[in-house]
Amino acid sequence: MNPPPGLSVSAEQSDEALVDLVAGGDRQAFAVLIERHRHRAMRLAYTVTRNRSAAEDVVQEAFLRVWTKARDWDRSGAARFAGWFGRVTVNLAIDGARRVREDPLDDTLPLADPGTPSDDAVHAGQIARRIGQALATLPERQRVAFALCQIDRMSNAEAADSLGISTGALELLLVRARKAMRSKLADMIEAIR
Amino acid sequence: MTLTQFEDNISRYGTAIDSWPQTARAAALALLAASPQAARLLEQASRLDRLFMVEACPPPPAVAAILSRATAPRPSAWSRLSAALSLEIGSFSWLQAGGLAACLAVGVIIGSVMTPQREVISLALLDFGVGAQSGFGAHLDTEDE
Numbered sequence: 001m002n003p004p005p006g007l008s009v010s011a012e013q014s015d016e017a018l019v020d021l022v023a024g025g026d027r028q029a030f031a032v033l034i035e036r037h038r039h040r041a042m043r044l045a046y047t048v049t050r051n052r053s054a055a056e057d058v059v060q061e062a063f064l065r066v067w068t069k070a071r072d073w074d075r076s077g078a079a080r081f082a083g084w085f086g087r088v089t090v091n092l093a094i095d096g097a098r099r100v101r102e103d104p105l106d107d108t109l110p111l112a113d114p115g116t117p118s119d120d121a122v123h124a125g126q127i128a129r130r131i132g133q134a135l136a137t138l139p140e141r142q143r144v145a146f147a148l149c150q151i152d153r154m155s156n157a158e159a160a161d162s163l164g165i166s167t168g169a170l171e172l173l174l175v176r177a178r179k180a181m182r183s184k185l186a187d188m189i190e191a192i193r
Numbered sequence: 194m195t196l197t198q199f200e201d202n203i204s205r206y207g208t209a210i211d212s213w214p215q216t217a218r219a220a221a222l223a224l225l226a227a228s229p230q231a232a233r234l235l236e237q238a239s240r241l242d243r244l245f246m247v248e249a250c251p252p253p254p255a256v257a258a259i260l261s262r263a264t265a266p267r268p269s270a271w272s273r274l275s276a277a278l279s280l281e282i283g284s285f286s287w288l289q290a291g292g293l294a295a296c297l298a299v300g301v302i303i304g305s306v307m308t309p310q311r312e313v314i315s316l317a318l319l320d321f322g323v324g325a326q327s328g329f330g331a332h333l334d335t336e337d338e
Contacts, residue, residue, distance in 0.1 A: 027264060034256050042253035052251045059253050060262055067263040131244065149207070150245060156206070171205045178204035182241055192240040 015081035016073075023070035034063055037082075040152065041089045047147040048093035050132045051100045058096045062089045086152055087162035090144055097140065127188070134184040138177055145173035146181065194220035199231050203238045210235075 009021060009029045015036070021029035038059060045058035065088050073081075135143055148159035149170075160170035182189065194202075199221060206213045210221050224231045253259075 027260065030264070031256055031260055034259050038253040038256065038259060043250045046250050055251065056254050060259055063259045064263040127244065150242070175201060175204040178238070178241070179200075182237060185241065185244060188244060189237055189240045192243055 019066070019070050019073050019081055022066065023073060030063075030067060033066065033081075037085060038063075041085070044086065044089050044147055044152050045093040045096065047135065047151045048090060048144060049097045049100055050136055051096070054096040054100050055093070058089060058092045061092050065092075083154070083158050083162055086148060086154060086158075090148060090162065093147075094140060094144060130185065130188060134181055137184065138180060142173045142177035142180070145170055146177040149174055150178070194224050196224075196228065196230055196234065199224055200234050203235060208235060208238045208242055 009018060009026070009032050011032065013029075013032070015033065018029045018033045022033060041059045041062055042055055045055035045062075046052065049055050049058065062085065066085065073084075135146070138146065144163065145159060148154045148162060149156060152159075154162065156170055156174065157167050160167040163170065194217070202213060202217055202221060206217070210218060210225075213221060221231075225235065
């Protein structure tokens, strides 16, 4: 679908077409791209860093890379923006997680609204806390593999490509991570209906 | 397919058996039909999926905030270096700078004055038959550093 008159972009345009426009300095296209991927980026960054402010920084930095590197985007191959962006976000999140370890005071798991917490909000906060604790115990590479496949819903091949490792190696990390998470969260898994 | 292999494949390929490789899919479906334990393993893994679907995640920064920060004019590398240097110099008092310069000057003077003396001492030691390879010579060198 063509964009409306006066606008360079439409919501139906592919990510790759938007990146082309962003390379030419098109802020509208960039805004559409941001809206399309910011929640996904935040979830990915937060899963890896387990820290709100660090995850926000990662999201900001990832989109800064999009803005500054769009001209270098490889238009010839079959590269997908989503895969590239996932890789950039995860790599930045890994660095962010290391900084968080060095400065653990800035830990902000999502908590229920401190005003008048409802049962649901308290429950969601408890779930988040337990998941955060379980994820934090995973070795970094397992956590990243888990984040890409479980949270970002990448295929094993896409995730392996994002991390620059073989699919077999990725699956090994994934098997260990998922087994560990099932074991650590066994009581919560039993309680879910 | 054994239960262990089935559990391993769930961890490897996820809970959607339809998306598993063709070779593993048929065996998995056959095991599921015959084994209540296999069905339970799949149910537990599916619950883990659901657990992550309900996990709260903080909201991302607003579109406008990301946009304005990413597209803000960035200072050149040279101006960033200048700013960093001026910050460093700005926090460095003139007293500290003077102290550092004085230390440097004293070091240069002592070095230039002491070098000939060391040579004289070395020559004198050679006269007494004490070579540079002796323990004393090595000790002198070490202490001098």
